[in-house]
Amino acid sequence: MSTKPKPVRVPLRLVEKTLLGGAGRLGRFVLAPEDGAVLPAFTAGQYASIGLEIGGAFVKLPYSFASAPSARGAIELFIARVEGGELSPKLFETEPGARWLLINPRGEFTLARTERRRLVFVSTGTGLGPFRSIVADLRDRGRLGDHRIVVANGARAAEELGYRDELADLDRARPDRFWYLPTVSRPEAATPPELSEGRVDRVLGALLAGSPDGGIRLAPGATLERWAAFAPPAETAVFLCGNPEMIAGVREALARAGYDQIFEEEYW
Template structure:
């Protein structure tokens, strides 16, 4: 006789969907806020970690792993940055849920954290929703700076998207960059720029190609030329990421991560690569 299948929710925290914030102009992208049903603070976690979210899907229980986008200091809820898939799936179901819908959240895990590298400078490289752990890290570093604990070294965030409207939390990241206590630079990279995308803070090109240009390494295969943001000089940007002193944190599409690793691992920046291998 086969044993009854155990319910994965028995070891998870009962929660509810507190809200969804769709990105303007990007119907497939949203920030979801989830809070404990009890109203108590969430369990502690480290910036950059992920967790499991479960919900009922008919007679089954669907489970997905999401990087946490909120900082550890946001003690009352988690935030997740999610793209709705083109085909039906569990992730897409979240977009159809009403506030208050029941969810279950597991214990945070993963080693993709700031502590993975002791090098003085950090470059965060993301495309799409791979931004989520870097949102958490950036929010955490801002909170620490406001409390008087300022991160040493330079922090540079490269976020690659197809269109400017896909840039999640742009105003918040720009505000963090304006924080005089942090040496933080935010560099949005637009891979499919249109004529109207003339913002001087945008770099044009796939994020991996922009990174290779900054490191003065061979490109990853995209023949389109990289155009750096007009408000930053190439020399100034390169000074932020010296070889042997810079950790390169990667998160996003598998193809992007693989391409960067292939070009960087044997370079002077190779010892500073930090990424999660999930393929």
């Protein structure tokens, strides 16, 4: 008779919290195991349940790892605060030293889904988390150069683009292998020119069409020619994570363009 595997429960301490944007809607949280605890193994792209004791009850929700599995001393999560949510507002209220609980890493949103070496990662907001984990894992294992990768991430404003400097540095270091394509849907006069303007699904639609439509501005270097060099349809796997409307829009545009390997993970 088979038995269910025992749940993996690891107590963690919050060691660092970084809020993004003026409203602090998004946050990067670094957590380390308490003394004697061991972080469970996970695969880049997976998630785990994260929980807190709230009002005498234990509340948990799934969050993707944003760190690479090789970072064995700590994990990082990229989380959005959902007003009125059961858990996320409480997570944002915690300060370094607070106790969290991690339960059962799992999930199939990983590179095991494909053998293709050309990858397009499209996300909104904190949907970037699993892609940052995958990219950091490839970098740490010296395998980033084995792939051609596009990371397209959409946010409301420039200050809410997570890991922006890190990803831009990879683009500058390996422009033939790594393309960071950040977009902002609510641009301001001070929005840097290297950011495309518009929702990420509409920016990608304009890019594939070869010309922007109304309200869309493509950043310098965001060209159909570069896209074709990075992501020919028959050789490319596409991963989508975030807002369901974005996922539907990008899936439709890519399917029209001939992409046949598209994986998705909705965040709500």
